[in-house]
Amino acid sequence: MINSTQLAARFRARVVEMSHAAGTAHLASSLSCMDIVAVLYHSVLRLDPLNPGWKDRDRFILSKGHAATALYAALAWKGFLTEEQLESYGRAGSLLEEHPSPKLEGVEAATGSLGHGLPCGCGIALAGHIKKEQYRTFVLMSDGECNEGSVWEASMFAAANRLGALCAFVDFNKWQATGRSREVLALDPLVDKFRAFGWEVHEIDGHDHQQILQSVQDVSPSRQKPTMVVAHTVKGKGVSFMEDDNNWHYRIPTAEEVQLAKAELGVL
Amino acid sequence: MRNVFAKTVTELSDIYPELVMLAGDIGNRLFDSYKARHPDRFYNCGVAEANMTGVASGLAASGMRPITYTITPFNTVRCLEQIRLDICYPDLPVIVVGTGSGLSYAGLGATHHSMEDIAILRTLPNMHIVCPADPVEVRLALHDALRLGRPTYIRLGKKGEPVIHSSDPDFRIGRGITIRNGSDVAILGVGNMLATALQSAEQLNHHGVSAMVASLHTIKPLDEELLAGIFSLHKLVIVLEEHSLIGGAGSAVLEWGSLNRVDLRKLICFGGPDRFLYACGEQREARASVGLTSENISQQILSRLQEPDAPWS
Structure with missing residues (x-):
């Protein structure tokens, strides 16, 4: 069976192709969070693509909805989407829009406007708490997203209600659309902030699959604190000429660049 | 209205094990009975309405x-995007309740007035807008909103509104309730303006004008059958609402009438002006300052009926 590292490389190649074919932006945002997405879908999330509404499933919310291609690649691999559906990404009439639609199976929340995923994740986790269910809820945010006040409202809510089955990631790639996320607003010290807000906080290398896996192993309804994983990442990770270059927040790769990227990723 | 609201959700929480109350740090003691019966289904979400709506x-x-x-403005326009994207876009069964709507909290100042909520929320796809007229309608609206299971906004006044319905009317979201029959004019009272509508009708009666009155408790979807009937049978159709004239129930009727080619010269809308209210005063004074009194309304209806170029003359 394919391991999560191979899977992440395959997903990366796929999203580069998708960005080129559909002419859509936010490629570097998809690449930075890809290891987290790959580990979660490969080794963590309990899901049943034949029964997408299974009540005991783990929930995953891509709160940074602009990285939709990362989610679509994972949903297709897992079997929630067909290869034909994945091919339709960005085409007129397709349900695979540039931000995840609530009409798609496997999508737990409509995201794209930042700051919505964590409050919604709190509600899902709270429902599990009320009904004494064992599922876990995972939310993946961007660092720029932490500009939104609703993230901090939700952080206080999750701690107050001891949502131990809730786990959030910050894909801390140090960039937002137009600048360094540490400079646009005073984001640092991000780890201390979430710790002060009452979360169990792990600070990890967001490209190290073992660290990603370890950071979520204790997430459980029996815990008294929600878990925040501040994952240090590189925007555009995996394609040397995109890494840490914020032009790739919006740039679309040419056919030649797609081939170069795939060669680097070892996916041909 | 709010006491009946608290009592009703307490009763409904016994029937619906899925019912969860989320409050924005208000209603101290109001929900004591609910909390005693279902402590695991009441959450004070604090002063954080965006999160509350997402939750x-x-x-x-x-x-x-x-x-x-x-409180209405905080549960509507404050967290509008959460209502739009988190509730309406996926079409989820969330009931958003605003308390102290319109000019109910007139004395607290414009921060607490809510004269724009209907206009703004009714533009959202999938949303239902319900404005109960009295405590009886509050109870029935909650029952029906739970039956409906769609995004629903319920616009409450505050405490102390008079009971208008002596027995339970047939209440369905989207269907108005005729309160009194009359042949000359039809007055549609929206929410807590229904009492004023009835007073206006009584005053018109003293002048020999027969007024039908209905509770137009649902602004979206509109009761098209009711509207078609009154526009064909009555000389004037009057909409009364404690809400801005821009975009509210009157506007909704105008839009419907334009689409359905009824004679919109018959329509008179009473509501609030396109300005903030700055002066001190309680609901009664605030309403008077914008012309929302039965005396002004009945007088204007009488004047219109006497116009020589009226559509019925």
Whole structure:
């Protein structure tokens, strides 16, 4: 069976192709969070693509909805989407829009406007708490997203209600659309902030699959604190000429660049 | 209205094990009975309405039936995007309840007035807008909103509104309720303006004008059958609402009438002006300052009936 590292490389190649074919932006945002997405879908999330509404499933919310291609690649691999559906990404009439639609199976929340995923994740986790269910809820945010006040409202809510089955990631790639996320607003010290807000906080290398896996192993309804994983990442990770270059927040790769990227990723 | 609201959700929470109350740090003691019966289904979400609305969406997506509750402007325009994207876009069964709507909290100043909420929320796809007229309609509206299971905004006054219905009317979201029959004019009272509508009708009666009165408790979807009937049978159709004239129930009727080619010269809308209210005063004074009194309304109706170029003359 394919391991999560191979899977992440395959997903990366796929999203580069998708960005080129559909002419859509936010490629570097998809690449930075890809290891987290790959580990979660490969080794963590309990899901049943034949029964997408299974009540005991783990929930995953891509709160940074602009990285939709990362989610679509994972949903297709897992079997929630067909290869034909994945091919339709960005085409007129397709349900695979540039931000995840609530009409798609496997999508737990409509995201794209930042700051919505964590409050919604709190509600899902709270429902599990009320009904004494064992599922876990995972939310993946961007660092720029932490500009939104609703993230901090939700952080206080999750701690107050001891949502131990809730786990959030910050894909801390140090960039937002137009600048360094540490400079646009005073984001640092991000780890201390979430710790002060009452979360169990792990600070990890967001490209190290073992660290990603370890950071979520204790997430459980029996815990008294929600878990925040501040994952240090590189925007555009995996394609040397995109890494840490914020032009790739919006740039679309040419056919030649797609081939170069795939060669680097070892996916041909 | 709010006491009946608290009593009703307490009763409904016994029937609906999925019902969850989310409050925005208001209603101290109001929900004591609810909390005593269902401590695991009441959450004070603090002064954080955006999060409260998002939490409601997550609950609803997980099979629960949440109701969010706080002062109207904070539970509507403050968290508008959460209502739009988290509730309406996925079409989730969340009930958003605003308390102290319109000019109910006139004395607290414009921060607490809510004269724009209907206009703004009714533009959202999937949303239902319900404005109960009295405590009886509050109870029935909650029952029906839970039956409906769609995004629903319930616009409450505050405490102390008079009971208008002596017995339970047939209440369905989207269907108005005729309160009194009359042949000359039809007055549609929206929410807590229904009492004023009835007073206006009584005053018109003293002048020999027969006025039909209905509770137009649902602004979206509109009761098209009711509207078609009154526009064909009555000389004038009057809409009364404690809401801005821009975009509210009157506008909704105008839009419907334009689409359905009825004679819109018959329509008179009474509501609030396109300005903030700055002066001190309680609901009564605030209403008087914008012409929302039965005396002004009945006088204007009488004047219109006497116009020589009226559509019926």
